[in-house]
Structures are given as structure tokens and as C-alpha cells.
Amino acid sequence: MTPQLMQGNEACAEGALAAGCRFFAGYPITPATEIAEIMARRLPQVGGKFIQMEDEIASMAAILGASVGGTKAMTATSGPGFSLMQENIGYGAMAEIPCVIVNVQRTGPSTGLPTQPAQGDVMQARWGTHGDHPIIALCPSTVPEAFGLTIRAFNLAEKYRTPVILLMDAMIAHLRERVDLPPSDSIETWNRAPTEVPPEWYKAYENEPRDVPPLAPFGDGYRYHITGLFHDEHGYPTERLDEIQPWIRRVFGKIERGHSDIIDCETDSYLDKAEVIVIAYGATTRSARRAVGLARAQGTRVSLLNLRTIWPFPEEQVERAAERLHCVIVPEMNLGQLALEVERVVGRRKVVRINRADGQMIDPDEILKAIERRGLDRGYR
Amino acid sequence: MSIGRAIRHPESRVHERYLRHSKKFPNVWCAGCGNGIVLGAIIRAIDDMQIDKNEVAMISGIGCSGRLPVYVDLNTMHTTHGRALAFATGLKMVRPWMKILVVMGDGDALAIGGNHFIHAARRNVGLTAIVINNQVYGMTGGQYSPTTPAGAFATTAPYGHIEQPFPITELARAAGAAYVARSTIYHVRELQRFVAQAVSKNGFSVVEAVSYCHTTFGRQNKLGRATDMMRYIQDNSVTLEEAAQMPEQERQAKIVRGVLVDRDIPEYTQWYDQVIARAQAEVNERGSR
Numbered sequence: 001m002t003p004q005l006m007q008g009n010e011a012c013a014e015g016a017l018a019a020g021c022r023f024f025a026g027y028p029i030t031p032a033t034e035i036a037e038i039m040a041r042r043l044p045q046v047g048g049k050f051i052q053m054e055d056e057i058a059s060m061a062a063i064l065g066a067s068v069g070g071t072k073a074m075t076a077t078s079g080p081g082f083s084l085m086q087e088n089i090g091y092g093a094m095a096e097i098p099c100v101i102v103n104v105q106r107t108g109p110s111t112g113l114p115t116q117p118a119q120g121d122v123m124q125a126r127w128g129t130h131g132d133h134p135i136i137a138l139c140p141s142t143v144p145e146a147f148g149l150t151i152r153a154f155n156l157a158e159k160y161r162t163p164v165i166l167l168m169d170a171m172i173a174h175l176r177e178r179v180d181l182p183p184s185d186s187i188e189t190w191n192r193a194p195t196e197v198p199p200e201w202y203k204a205y206e207n208e209p210r211d212v213p214p215l216a217p218f219g220d221g222y223r224y225h226i227t228g229l230f231h232d233e234h235g236y237p238t239e240r241l242d243e244i245q246p247w248i249r250r251v252f253g254k255i256e257r258g259h260s261d262i263i264d265c266e267t268d269s270y271l272d273k274a275e276v277i278v279i280a281y282g283a284t285t286r287s288a289r290r291a292v293g294l295a296r297a298q299g300t301r302v303s304l305l306n307l308r309t310i311w312p313f314p315e316e317q318v319e320r321a322a323e324r325l326h327c328v329i330v331p332e333m334n335l336g337q338l339a340l341e342v343e344r345v346v347g348r349r350k351v352v353r354i355n356r357a358d359g360q361m362i363d364p365d366e367i368l369k370a371i372e373r374r375g376l377d378r379g380y381r
Numbered sequence: 382m383s384i385g386r387a388i389r390h391p392e393s394r395v396h397e398r399y400l401r402h403s404k405k406f407p408n409v410w411c412a413g414c415g416n417g418i419v420l421g422a423i424i425r426a427i428d429d430m431q432i433d434k435n436e437v438a439m440i441s442g443i444g445c446s447g448r449l450p451v452y453v454d455l456n457t458m459h460t461t462h463g464r465a466l467a468f469a470t471g472l473k474m475v476r477p478w479m480k481i482l483v484v485m486g487d488g489d490a491l492a493i494g495g496n497h498f499i500h501a502a503r504r505n506v507g508l509t510a511i512v513i514n515n516q517v518y519g520m521t522g523g524q525y526s527p528t529t530p531a532g533a534f535a536t537t538a539p540y541g542h543i544e545q546p547f548p549i550t551e552l553a554r555a556a557g558a559a560y561v562a563r564s565t566i567y568h569v570r571e572l573q574r575f576v577a578q579a580v581s582k583n584g585f586s587v588v589e590a591v592s593y594c595h596t597t598f599g600r601q602n603k604l605g606r607a608t609d610m611m612r613y614i615q616d617n618s619v620t621l622e623e624a625a626q627m628p629e630q631e632r633q634a635k636i637v638r639g640v641l642v643d644r645d646i647p648e649y650t651q652w653y654d655q656v657i658a659r660a661q662a663e664v665n666e667r668g669s670r
Contacts, residue, residue, distance in 0.1 A: 058500070225459070
């Protein structure tokens with residue numbers, strides 16, 4: 001363990017390198033630029049490659065191209081760039097190409113407040129590209145988590161052959177905290193499954209027997225087709241229902257069946273005796289943690305559920321945590337996005353939302369007050 | 382990297398070795414379309430060069446041209462509209478030994494993909510861009526494209542087009558491409574030769590293949606059938622040498638064929654190797670101190 005003082009963006013870049021990322025394509029945007037700057041310096045040191053593309057559309061395309069070449073690849077951006085990337089994120093989901101997209105959220109819409117933190121891209125991370133598609137999104141609430149979750153993002157991308165979004169925010173990205181870097185040989189990294197059959201038998205989109213068929217790198221002798229059209233097991237375009245439907249079942253199924261592996265929530269030992277629970281993610285978890293600590297010191301039985309995975313939504317974990325309780329507090333730096341999911345799972349009447357989307361952090365006092373009221377005066381703000 | 386190297390049987394024909402016969406044939410193109418001619422020129426060029434098929438990738442965007450790669454037994458990728466060059470840039474950077482052909486239409490390469498086109502040229506990434514110029518959006522039914530001539534009719538220009546067309550080759554030259562050539566689907570042997578030269582070029586190369594769309598552009602502009610449009614190309618194209626003898630006004634009306642740019646400038650991925658060497662030398666220096 002080497003203790004270091006690190007910025008969130010730096011921890012993210014170092015996490016990517018530790019995970020085996022060897023290609024980065026990006027476009028400058030505050031508050032994510034440091035990731036590109038660090039990657040530009042660090043990648044060539046380890047034999048990797050960095051490129052600053054002409055825009056975020058191209059950056060997203062380039063990382064998909066690099067990943068098809070067999071290299072772990074990442075891009076990093078903020079809201080305006082994330083909007084531009086949506087088209088090719090959909091391509092990645094459709095063509096099942098592993099990659100990591102870091103979105104350091106700032107206040108939007110449009111140019112918004114450059115660059116105050118926000119959590120306004122929660123729903124965009126889930127539904128930003130057109131059409132139904134599987135997606136994974138992780139949210140770090142500390143600088144060490146930014147390091148660890150970036151590694152995890154790569155592992156999940158490789159394991160499930162899908163784009164993974166690391167949904168940071170400007171607060172965590174620019175925060176400096178102590179990070180105890182683990183020795184590199186103790187870091188668990190996952191590489192995409194190797195092809196096990198000769199080229200003539202290879203099917204890049206085989207539905208059976210596995211959910212996640214191996215993706216052969218271009219250039220290794222497995223000549224096949226990749227497309228954004230619906231495709232058969234070989235990757236050739238199809239409009240046949242008997243080829244489309246198994247694909248849909250497999251691609252959504254691989255994420256669904258992986259829930260217990262993908263979903264990562266941090267809870268505490270107070271959960272069993274809690275009267276109130278705060279469900280938070282990202283920067284807001286920090287305010288929530290402070291508020292929960294203060295409330296406990298006053299004798300309130302309150303617990304915190306920190307969602308490190310937000311997509312797929314941790315339904316079971318939220319349901320289990322909240323089932324006995326009458327009050328679930330969901331603070332978010334938006335006007336109520338993940339609260340919609342919590343409400344879907346636990347019922348609207350239990351949920352107290354605390355929202356702001358003006359670029360300011362949610363004050364722990366505000367959460368503390370909500371805890372003290374235990375939802376008795378709940379209502380929409 | 383030698384698995385599946387294309388074995389040359391003198392008696393077997395090129396299409397038998399390069400097309401995915403059992404797959405998605407017949408193709409999607411209209412009878413009389415130039416896309417198949419361009420595809421033929423590309424695979425014959427690859428065959429002549431005797432490159433290992435495993436080391437060739439063909440990447441496309443969206444439109445009628447976007448469907449080219451699916452038919453070819455190479456590493457093929459049909460990407461999003463206009464973005465093919467950006468996907469190809471990522472692939473080229475991590476697999477620099479691969480020969481990557483990027484097939485695009487005029488709308489794909491120059492409208493929605495115009496930014497990627499000029500920047501790929503500026504960086505001089507070792508890719509070969511083949512732009513099939515039929516002067517119209519064919520797949521969507523005949524809307525004006527960035528190469529539609531002023532005065533022409535299109536479904537979105539029902540009163541006549543009022544924009545100037547993009548000169549593809551001049552754009553590529555100005556943006557920094559290492560090799561730029563233009564030929565047509567009538568001059569198929571020449572087109573094949575230019576494709577081979579472009580693929581061999583160490584740097585960003587562009588081949589404009591002048592084609593037509595009789596189904597949409599031809600119909601709306603009363604230019605006759607596919608054969609009539611082919612004849613127009615035959616009658617109205619001149620070589621660079623012929624063009625040089627012509628008065629300016631006459632030349633303007635012609636399709637000028639030939640190699641327009643061929644220059645040696647540092648290729649991006651090779652230049653990047655120097656970045657890696659510099660970065661690693663710096664690390665080693667620091668380590669030894």
C-alpha cells in the first residue's frame with residue numbers, strides 16, 4: 001500500500017492504467033480534462049496510445065475501433081460531450097464492444113454551469129442512446145472509489161462485453177484525498193474471453209451456450225462482420241425474428257443474470273435496526289454520510305445505502321433495505337432522477353426527495369433535518 | 382498472422398476468394414449501381430497486392446456504400462453515419478500493421494462525416510478512404526448531398542439546388558492527405574490501380590470514385606438509364622494530361638482523372654511510436670537517476 005494524495009480524475013486515470021487500459025481517445029472538456037492530460041502523459045510510458053480527437057463523437061468511435069482491435073479503451077468527458085457520444089454508445093451496446101466512458105457530470109442542460117458539480121446525467125446514462133439497450137453505470141463517492149470503480153468498470157466491460165459508464169461528478173473529480181494504491185499484482189483485472197474455436201467455426205454473436213461470446217480482435221485471423229444493424233450470430237444484418245429475438249434475450253439476459261456480480265452497494269451494520277434510511281450515490285453520499293453520522297450521535301437510528309452501481313438499478317438491495325421502513329431519503333444533485341427508481345421499487349409514499357440542480361452540494365444539514373422529521377412532513381420540493 | 386492467408390489459384394476468380402458467398406447475397410443495390418464496380422476494383426486491388434486477408438479491414442458508415450463490407454471476406458465493420466474514419470483511426474492506432482480501407486459515400490464522408498474526414502487527413506493516419514461520389518443521398522431516396530451540383534434537382538431541392546458542391550480531392554489535398562486520386566466506375570482498371578496505390582501509400586490516402594445514382598438522381602434530373610449515365614461519365618472524363626491542354630472553362634465541365642497528390646509526410650501511427658520512445662526514455666532516465 002502506497003499512500004498518495006490524489007485528485008479524483010487522477011485516481012480514475014491511474015485506475016484505468018491499472019486495469020490494463022492502453023488506449024484513450026478524448027476531447028478537452030472541464031471538469032474531465034485532467035483525465036485526458038494524465039493519459040496523454042502516462043499511456044505512452046506503458047506502451048499505450050493516446051489521441052485527442054476532433055470531437056466527442058469521434059472519441060467514442062475511436063475507442064470502439066481500438067477495442068475491436070483487442071485493446072482496452074476509454075474516453076472521458078462531461079455532459080455536453082456525453083450527449084455527443086450517445087450515438088456510438090448505442091453502437092457499442094448493439095455490437096457488444098467493451099469500453100469505458102467516464103462522464104464527469106457538471107450542471108446542465110447545455111453548457112450549464114461550467115463547471116459546478118451535478119448528478120443530472122443519471123437518466124441519460126441509462127437511456128441516452130436511442131432504443132432499448134443494456135448498460136452498466138458506476139458512481140464513485142470518494143477518490144479511492146474513483147480508482148477502484150474505474151478498474152471495476154473495465155472488468156465489467158470485458159466480462160460482459162458491453163460499454164460501461166463511470167458516472168463521476170465534478171466534486172469527486174476535483175477533490176483530493178488519500179488513496180492507498182494497492183500493489184499492482186494484487187489488483188484483480190479481467191480480460192475478455194479468448195476465442196476457443198478455429199476461425200471457420202467462430203461466431204462473434206453466438207447465442208448458445210454462453211451469454212457472452214468471445215470477441216476476436218480484428219487482425220488475428222477471425223474475419224467476421226460487425227454492424228449496428230440487428231444481426232445474426234455471425235454478425236450479418238438480419239430482419240428475421242427468429243434471429244433478432246434470441247439476440248435480444250441474450251444481450252439483456254447477460255446483464256440481468258449478472259446482477260449479483262455487477263451490483264455493488266455499500267451498507268452498514270445499522271441497517272437492521274434503522275428507522276430511516278438514506279439512499280445516495282456519488283458526491284451526495286458524502287453529505288449523506290455526514291448527516292447520518294450526526295443523526296446517530298443524537299441517537300437516531302438511521303442507515304446509509306451507498307449505491308456504487310446505479311445501472312442496472314440495485315432493485316433487490318433497495319427493496320431489502322427499505323421494506324420495513326416508512327421513510328427513505330434520496331438526496332440527489334438533480335431534480336429527482338434516481339428517486340424515480342427508488343419510488344418504483346419501494347413505493348412513492350415512502351420516499352423523501354432532497355434535490356438541487358443549481359451547482360451546489362446538498363448540505364448535510366438539509367439531509368439531517370429530513371432524517372429528524374422522518375418523513376412526517378414529506379412532500380415534493 | 383498467417384492463418385487463412387488467401388491462397389491464389391490462378392484458375393479461380395477473384396470474387397470466389399473474396400466474397401462471402403453463402404451470406405447476404407443478393408446484394409441490396411439497385412441493378413446498374415456503381416457500388417458493385419467499386420467493390421470489384423477494391424478486391425482485385427487487394428488480390429493483386431497479395432496482402433493477407435487477415436490483415437485487411439474494411440470499415441464503412443451508413444448509406445448504400447455502407448453495405449459494401451458485409452459482402453467481403455475481410456475484417457469488416459459497418460459503423461454509424463459519417464463516423465467510419467473515427468472508428469478506423471482507433472483500430473489503426475492499436476493495429477498499425479493492418480491495411481484499413483474506409484468506404485464512404487459523398488454524404489457520409491463530407492456532410493455528417495466532414496469533420497472526421499478533414500482531421501483524419503490532417504493527422505495523416507495510415508488509412509485509405511474510398512469515397513464513392515454519386516452526388517446524392519441514394520438510400521434515403523434522392524436528397525441533395527454536399528456534392529450535388531448547383532441547379533440539379535433533388536427531393537429536397539424541388540426548385541433546383543442552390544449550393545456549390547464540395548471538391549473532394551481539393552479538400553483532401555488542403556487538409557493534408559498524403560495521396561489523392563480520382564477515377565470513375567467506367568475506368569475500372571484505373572480505379573483498381575489507384576486503390577492499390579492508395580493502400581500501399583504510407584499515410585492517409587483518398588480515392589474518389591465518381592459514380593452515379595440512376596434510381597434517384599438520374600430519375601429526378603432526367604439523365605436516362607444507368608447505361609446513359611455511365612456513358613456520360615465515359616464521354617465527360619479526361620486524364621490530367623488531357624485536362625492540362627484544355628481551356629479552363631472546358632476543363633471545369635470535365636471529370637478529371639488521375640493522381641492529384643502523392644507526397645511523403647510522416648504517418649501518424651509511426652510518428653506516435655516516437656512519442657512512446659520519448660515517454661519511455663524519460664521514465665528510464667528518471668529510474669536510473
